[in-house]
Amino acid sequence: MSRHRPVSYILQPMGDDEGTIRGPVDAFTVPRFAGISTFARLPMIDEVGHAGVGIVGVPFDSGVTYRPGARLGPSAIRAGSRLLRPFDPHTGRYPFAATQVADAGDIACTPFSTEDAVMQIERGVRDLLERADRLVVLGGDHTIALPVLRCMKDLAGGPVGLIHFDAHLDTWDSYFGASYTHGTPFRRASEEGLLRSSAIAHVGIRGPLYSGDDLGQDEALGFQILSAPLVARIGPEEVAARLRSIVGDDPTYVSIDIDVLDPAFAPGTGTPEPGGLQSRELLEILRALEGLNLIGADVVEVSPPFDHAEITSLVAANLAYELIGRSGGGRRDPAYEH
Numbered sequence: 001m002s003r004h005r006p007v008s009y010i011l012q013p014m015g016d017d018e019g020t021i022r023g024p025v026d027a028f029t030v031p032r033f034a035g036i037s038t039f040a041r042l043p044m045i046d047e048v049g050h051a052g053v054g055i056v057g058v059p060f061d062s063g064v065t066y067r068p069g070a071r072l073g074p075s076a077i078r079a080g081s082r083l084l085r086p087f088d089p090h091t092g093r094y095p096f097a098a099t100q101v102a103d104a105g106d107i108a109c110t111p112f113s114t115e116d117a118v119m120q121i122e123r124g125v126r127d128l129l130e131r132a133d134r135l136v137v138l139g140g141d142h143t144i145a146l147p148v149l150r151c152m153k154d155l156a157g158g159p160v161g162l163i164h165f166d167a168h169l170d171t172w173d174s175y176f177g178a179s180y181t182h183g184t185p186f187r188r189a190s191e192e193g194l195l196r197s198s199a200i201a202h203v204g205i206r207g208p209l210y211s212g213d214d215l216g217q218d219e220a221l222g223f224q225i226l227s228a229p230l231v232a233r234i235g236p237e238e239v240a241a242r243l244r245s246i247v248g249d250d251p252t253y254v255s256i257d258i259d260v261l262d263p264a265f266a267p268g269t270g271t272p273e274p275g276g277l278q279s280r281e282l283l284e285i286l287r288a289l290e291g292l293n294l295i296g297a298d299v300v301e302v303s304p305p306f307d308h309a310e311i312t313s314l315v316a317a318n319l320a321y322e323l324i325g326r327s328g329g330g331r332r333d334p335a336y337e338h
């Protein structure tokens with residue numbers, strides 16, 4: 001069958017059974033700066049029917065308390081993902097080759113009502129889970145984690161563990177009387193019974209709080225905290241080991257607020273806090289979480305208007321790449337020893 005295809009859709013066949021899994025556009029045929037930006041230049045989900053891992057954007061930022069702009073996150077992360085290559089030397093695997101990974105586009109939601117948007121996002125994620133086994137979600141502000149977690153609970157058949165990378169607790173009760181904001185998703189998720197309270201942790205917490213009681217209220221929900229100074233002290237491998245002992249082998253959701261990174265590594269975000277993780281530390285923690293029972297994941301709070309030279313969207317794309325690797329396994333290169 002010879003059918004004309006636009007040059008940007010020359011996709012590399014991948015997988016053991018050559019051709020059954022469609023990989024990214026071949027960068028040796030079409031330069032990285034050409035063509036339409038899907039995540040990592042992967043096919044759209046409509047082109048493959050069903051995906052083992054779907055990448056979906058949620059361009060919503062009406063829940064922010066400081067700088068806006070995360071609604072532009074998904075498109076910037078896709079642009080930042082053009083440099084990703086198909087082989088991951090840290091794991092010896094091709095993360096796009098064990099299962100079909102595809103870009104599922106964006107979930108459209110209203111920017112004018114946060115309550116309506118939360119419902120629309122939940123519906124969108126539920127619909128998408130008919131077509132994808134696992135999701136990596138690109139935000140958007142952190143509000144979006146709540147509707148995603150509602151769907152994760154149903155996907156897992158019960159409350160899920162949570163590894164939450166963030167400068168902030170995001171377990172506050174409300175802002176200006178509003179329950180659904182980017183500072184409250186994990187309080188709501190706890191109240192709704194979406195989380196296994198014995199298997200939830202924050203990583204990278206730092207900076208000033210409203211009161212000393214913030215930590216007490218957070219602890220009462222069950223959260224354990226691996227603060228940013230602690231991460232620097234014990235290192236990525238020990239952080240990952242402690243996280244594994246907290247969440248165990250049961251289904252776990254990973255939520256990455258890009259502000260967990262120091263503003264030097266992620267300036268393009270809404271509520272930056274000095275003293276954060278380095279990109280290298282966070283990437284190494286994610287690599288060391290190999291074997292985690294990952295039910296789903298997000299990367300949120302990338303705000304391109306405050307970014308410089310794509311610093312933030314580049315690291316966000318690489319974090320999503322690691323999350324895809326932890327979601328689908330990836331096919332090992334038998335010839336690769338390192």
Ligand SMILES: [Mn+2]
Binds near residue numbers: 142257301
């Ligand atoms: Mn957050």
